[in-house]
Amino acid sequence: MQDVLVLMEGIDKSFPGVHALDQCRLELRAGEVLALLGENGAGKSTLMKALAGVHSIDAGQIFYKGKEVTISSPKAAQDLGICMIHQELNLMPHLTVAQNIFIGREPRRAFKFLLDEKAINEQAQQLLDTIHLKIDPRARVADLSVAKQQMVEIAKALSFNSEVLIMDEPTAALTDAEIAELFRIIRQLRDKGVGIIHISHRLEEIKQISDRITVMRDSRYVDTVLTTDVTIDQIINMMVGRTIYESAPEIPENADREIVLEVRNLNRGQAIKTVHFTLKRTAMLGVAGLMGAGRTEVARAIFGADPIDTGEIYIMGKKTTINDPGDAVQHSIGYLSEDRKRYGLALGMDVETNVVLATFKKFQGAFGWVNRVLTRKIAAHYVDALQVKTPSLQQKVKNLSGGNQQKVVIGKWLTRDCDILIFDEPTRGIDIGAKSEIYRLLNDLAQHGKSIIMISSELPEILRMSHRIVVMCEGRITGELSAAEATQERIMAFATQREAAV
């Protein structure tokens, strides 16, 4: 049996309001590729960041080559020989390949006073040669493709003589040819005895490259299996498990309702590819898919926040051009961003101001004077109707809990009286209790004649709320299911259906 390189046991980690890791374990052997799988938010990245010294852990033990270690910083991990390639690339785009690889450890000359640029380039060239990479060490990183940048990160990791290499979704942005090149390098490293942890959502790819698979779900360790022992269906089963709320949608869909929004043949670069769907009055359309599948991009395109290349949008059967969010609001479309703190709220201001922010014009009197009596009345009405828990209307929004902040955002869009509301991850970062309140609210809205698009990465949420579900993968819609047809397994199968597999 191969040597155990890394053993993590009983790992616990909490962030404010979230129990991110609960008694997690992981075992990595020398010379293997271990796939780490789980739904979005299952805790994969957090566990790996704990191993790479980015996050500290609350409890648990990490053994490296049989000895217990504490990994307090990225530097400490590097010194041990553990390197992580993060989802967001960590390179200096203005510097060259060689300069990036040797940052912090530059060879010097003239009494260590000057940089030895020649040595930097030569050593980088040697390193690139060992993994047979054709990249000019003098090229600026900003001028390289994402795939090449990824290879540069790998080369950099190798220059630390890493024995453990963690890759967080390295193939997310790569083409098939580039993936093949990446896998060639991964296999080469594996054969040299490097232990590789590969986080990915692409299951066919996992079947190809990995030796063993560790699955996580809901911040917990599920199981570790040999890749050859399981089918893709079995892996999906392990990932989604059984969950508590698989109830039917609370309001039935009525087939003959009018279509309020139709999107035809929407295209934008690589992010959105020929997207087509319809939304009916008082219906809830769930948009499922993995992170980066293009769901938010579609929402932003419909809302006019990003320009589109081609495509048509029909509202109430009429072709409509939406050039900016102002147009969208004119046509009664509201968009509640996935990042409410950045795009949805003025955090430092009070509840009242936030609720009326999108409709300030309504409350203006002569000379731009704001009618405070009216704003207070309106804000009080929505705070009441949405059951926002706040000590007063003057409470700063940043002091509210996530769920109540989300309600304030919803209230804000309700003042505009939008007919079509797009919710992007409406329950992200919200605890379970508040979640069910948000669900109730969304159902209320739908019952009162609103049409809702809900983007969510949480399958139980999609299943519980939606009348119909479209599933996206790599910018395309790969499947459309009615509430009756939908199961977690079917959605996952569509969500991982990459172009090559079609």
Place this chain on the structure above:
Amino acid sequence: MTTTVATSVKKPLVRSEAMQTVLAFAALIVLIIIFSLTSANFLTFNNVVGILLATAVNGVLALGITFVIITGGIDLSVGTVMTFSAVMTGVFITNMGLPVPVGILGGLAAGGLAGFVNGVVIAKLKIPPFIATLGMLNVAKGLSLVISGLKPIYFNDTPVFNSIAMGSVLGSAIPGFDIPNAVLILFITAIIASLILSMTVLGRYTFALGSNEEATRLSGVNVDRWKIAVYTLAGVFTGVAGVLLASRINSAQPALGQGYELDAIAAAVIGGTSLSGGEGTILGTIIGAFIISVLTNGLRILSVPQEWQTVVTGGIIVAAVYLDIVRRRRK
């Protein structure tokens, strides 16, 4: 028969970063041509020397600020810190009677100290550079006034001090070529700055910080320490500018200085230093400094009122930044 496959790598003729420098240089040439066509007095030896001399102080000041802006920071304090250095030089030489070289080193140290404090406040206390250096702007201004007792300090007892900027080593070597030392000092400091930026670890980290500070930190670089080093270096260049200014006008004027920082920032930005960090060259900054002084000088020769000169300079700065943004968006 064999077929050879030619692999060609597409490379832009001029890298976009160098593009701004080329554009700035072209703009400088165009300005010079326009002014020499419109006024016979423009390309005279005396006027050219005047332009060179006018560029010296602002140019040296802009060198330090170029480093700071490449890290993605800003230094609003260079104008008044320059005055502070000049006043300290006056205190050391005139008030305390120290030898001139010691006084000059003291002036440079005063600038370096102010820069060091900027760096510590920014790196350790995590105060945004804009605020930290705005604070330093006022602190240095106040200190200059307090220390000098609101009065200028003259260097009348030490005539050699005035010759540092206004003497001409070149003139004594080549008769008739009376270019003041200040100009020589500008070019020497520019070459030193350029070497530091391109050949040393400090220069490398200056770019790395501006390009992606978090990635630099994750690579194990002590980000705080290098940031402090960059601000200190900028302070030393500011000190050089202070000594140059004092030497040129043979006095330390405690009320002078504020406003110089804007011309220095403008020089760097016109020369292609990106306010979002990671890009910039010393050559560009020097060209930028010359564009500003050629413009000011040319407009004055054409009898454009001073107020309108300011308006034009302001417009040019906005145009230069806009160009930079357009260039970036295309990427």
